[in-house]
Amino acid sequence: MVRWIMRGAHWRARLGLAACLFACLIPAVFPLSAATGVANPACDATGGAREKPIALPGLKRVLARGTEVRIVDFGPAFLKGLGDGDPDTIYPGRLQALLRRALLHSRISVETQGAAGESAANSVARIAAELAGDPPAFAIWRTGADDALRKTPSPKFEASLRDGVARLRAANVELEIVGLPTNAALVADANYSAIASALGRVAHELGVPFVDRAAALKTVVVAEGREGQLSDGGWTIDDFGAGCLPEQVARPIIEGIRATH
Numbered sequence: 001m002v003r004w005i006m007r008g009a010h011w012r013a014r015l016g017l018a019a020c021l022f023a024c025l026i027p028a029v030f031p032l033s034a035a036t037g038v039a040n041p042a043c044d045a046t047g048g049a050r051e052k053p054i055a056l057p058g059l060k061r062v063l064a065r066g067t068e069v070r071i072v073d074f075g076p077a078f079l080k081g082l083g084d085g086d087p088d089t090i091y092p093g094r095l096q097a098l099l100r101r102a103l104l105h106s107r108i109s110v111e112t113q114g115a116a117g118e119s120a121a122n123s124v125a126r127i128a129a130e131l132a133g134d135p136p137a138f139a140i141w142r143t144g145a146d147d148a149l150r151k152t153p154s155p156k157f158e159a160s161l162r163d164g165v166a167r168l169r170a171a172n173v174e175l176e177i178v179g180l181p182t183n184a185a186l187v188a189d190a191n192y193s194a195i196a197s198a199l200g201r202v203a204h205e206l207g208v209p210f211v212d213r214a215a216a217l218k219t220v221v222v223a224e225g226r227e228g229q230l231s232d233g234g235w236t237i238d239d240f241g242a243g244c245l246p247e248q249v250a251r252p253i254i255e256g257i258r259a260t261h
Contacts (some may be wrong), residue, residue, distance in 0.1 A: 053255035054209045058174045060260045062137040069108045071099070072130060074123055075142025075178065076114055094246040102254045111136075119147050120160035127164050131171045139168055139175040140249060144195045148180070154194035161202050176209040176252055177202070181217050209252035216248055 062069050073092065096110040113126065120143045130136065141164065147157045161177075168175050180186075180196040187193055196214065203210035 053252065053259040054207060055260040056138070056174050056209070056253065056256035057260045058172060059138045059253070060257050063103060063105055063108075063257065066105075067107065069105060069138075070134075070136045071096075071108065071110045071138045071140065072136040073110060073112045073114070073140040073142065074127060074130075075112070075140070076116070076118075076145055091246055095250055098246055098250040099253060102250065103257060117146055119150060119152060120144065120157050120164065124160050124164040124167065128167055131167060131173065135171050135173055137173070138253070139173050140178065141175055142178040144180050144199055148189070148192040148195050151191055152195070154191060154198055157195050158198045158202060161198065162206075165202070165206055165208060176211065176249065178211040178249060179203075179213045182214040209256055211248050211252060213245075213248060216244070 059069075073095075092110045092112045096108060099108045099110070100106055113130065115122070115126065118126070123141070123143055127139070127141075143161065143164075144157065165175065165177075177199055179199045180192070182193075182196060186196075200210055200212060202208075
């Protein structure tokens, strides 16, 4: 089991924003049960209040055909191989298993197209290349972390974000945007906060399903009676927080399919 613990002032002094961001983004590993195939039920509690699900008619039509359903995840590369070698214990494998089970479709595949140190602008170029070749049935876009570390101006980041959404929609590919996690150290960085805010605002304005990871982590901290860490500069990223990323990403997809008539 992977556990990353970050205590605000100590880690900020030693490693700065890059270390805080890296610790927040690394997920713990939860193996699926060999007997039931069900992920840790504690993940069901994450996410806090959610808006009405956004329907995904395009993805539902693809599912109805009974053919291969290819979902591509564009995001940081480090999620690609975390685990113990079992495909069901790493991010794409767990997400794929969750979607197959919930949507009763055995031919769903989740591919990670992660690239290290990739800005939103570079990600848009890669999305364009993917669309020009073999467009996926659905896209998951995890972006913003590298732009925050690079100190990309938030207006420039937002322009790239809107460009990527427009390109996917022009190709009739529905998508989901995944927000950034946060803690007291990261909130103190104005550019990080602006980029994190842009993700949620753009998703809301454009009607794109959004995973509010900051709210999810806050829900966990409060549920475990660790509210003091929200204000004292500390935050513990553990099994019940970042480790639930596959469940957090799967939920809007599952709810979007069920909300489509």
